[in-house]
Amino acid sequence: MENLNHKELNDRKGNQLFPVFFKLEHLKVLVVGGGFVGLEKASAIYKNCQSAQVTLVAPEIKDEIRAIALEYPLLKLEQRVYHKSDLEGKDLVIAATSIRDLNKQVHEDAKNLRVLCNIADTPDLCDFYLSSVVQKGDLKIAVSTNGKSPTFAKRMRELLEEVLPDSIDKILDNLNQIREKLRGDFEYKVKKLDEITSVLKEKDKFDQNK
Numbered sequence: 001m002e003n004l005n006h007k008e009l010n011d012r013k014g015n016q017l018f019p020v021f022f023k024l025e026h027l028k029v030l031v032v033g034g035g036f037v038g039l040e041k042a043s044a045i046y047k048n049c050q051s052a053q054v055t056l057v058a059p060e061i062k063d064e065i066r067a068i069a070l071e072y073p074l075l076k077l078e079q080r081v082y083h084k085s086d087l088e089g090k091d092l093v094i095a096a097t098s099i100r101d102l103n104k105q106v107h108e109d110a111k112n113l114r115v116l117c118n119i120a121d122t123p124d125l126c127d128f129y130l131s132s133v134v135q136k137g138d139l140k141i142a143v144s145t146n147g148k149s150p151t152f153a154k155r156m157r158e159l160l161e162e163v164l165p166d167s168i169d170k171i172l173d174n175l176n177q178i179r180e181k182l183r184g185d186f187e188y189k190v191k192k193l194d195e196i197t198s199v200l201k202e203k204d205k206f207d208q209n210k
């Protein structure tokens with residue numbers, strides 16, 4: 001099989017990203033860079049998971065990042081330059097410095113140690129992208145544009161946040177209770193839950209407030 005890069009793959013086969021939801025409390029994350037983008041990524045992490053274990057390394061660290069670390073002590077700040085040993089024992093790394101060659105170096109070090117990496121200024125070097133996250137109670141929807149337009153992802157998040165009713169979380173609670181109580185084999189449970197939720201196919205009835 002030919003070794004295609006991500007762009008060639010997308011051009012030939014369409015969007016090839018595989019979405020997953022990480023449990024960051026199980027993983028160790030390194031962020032390199034403490035400027036605007038370091039702040040954006042650290043905020044995104046702590047908005048989603050307050051027990052994420054993150055080390056952020058940078059000679060200059062924005063005050064807003066220090067404020068997050070005060071609120072979430074699992075965010076460890078190291079005010080100094082990056083060294084490849086920072087990657088030891090890490091599962092994920094986000095390189096968000098303003099120095100392209102340094103970000104590239106982080107990518108190379110991460111590949112050697114098999115740490116999954118996000119290189120903020122170079123989509124081609126990313127093993128994963130961050131997404132725009134829509135949240136309504138326990139419902140989480142991650143939006144990506146395949147790197148084409150992060151601004152579109154942000155607008156889509158805002159739109160979905162507005163149109164999805166808050167009552168969705170109640171629906172999830174009710175379905176969870178039913179799911180816990182259902183007795184029978186897997187096939188029976190799938191059939192029952194498909195029946196109960198078939199109303200969700202009619203989008204007008206979706207909003208209980210209507």
Ligand SMILES: C[C@@]1(CC(=O)O)c2cc3[nH]c(cc4nc(cc5[nH]c(cc(n2)[C@H]1CCC(=O)O)[C@@](C)(CC(=O)O)[C@@H]5CCC(=O)O)C(CC(=O)O)=C4CCC(=O)O)c(CCC(=O)O)c3CC(=O)O
Pocket residue numbers: 040041044118119120121122123126128129130131132133143144145146147148149150151152153154157
């Ligand atoms: C590939 C990716 C890699 C990654 O970072 O994971 C990436 C890459 C780049 N972003 C750039 C720019 C901007 N990024 C944002 C915002 C967000 N960027 C996010 C994700 C991603 N950005 C991944 C793809 C996601 C997808 O598939 O759609 C979001 C969704 C999630 C998050 O960061 O937490 C978050 C919105 C969160 C929200 O509000 O919901 C804004 C808008 C703003 O800040 O208001 C701008 C300026 C306007 C613009 O360019 O659109 C640049 C150029 C830098 C330069 O020009 O120097 C690159 C590099 C390049 O493209 O070469």
Ligand SMILES: NC(=O)C1=CN([C@@H]2O[C@H](COP(=O)(O)OP(=O)(O)OC[C@H]3O[C@@H](n4cnc5c(N)ncnc54)[C@H](O)[C@@H]3O)[C@@H](O)[C@H]2O)C=CC1
Pocket residue numbers: 032033034035036037038057058059060061062080081082096097098099100102119120121150
């Ligand atoms: N993926 C995304 O969502 C976006 C990516 N970008 C890209 O991200 C990059 C960073 O942008 P900003 O955060 O605005 O820059 P910035 O100038 O605000 O911050 C740069 C940070 O890198 C740190 N740094 C410098 N040398 C370092 C070293 N040796 N070790 C560790 N840290 C070091 C600095 O101390 C500072 O904290 C830019 O190259 C830009 O192209 C920009 C916008 C969005």
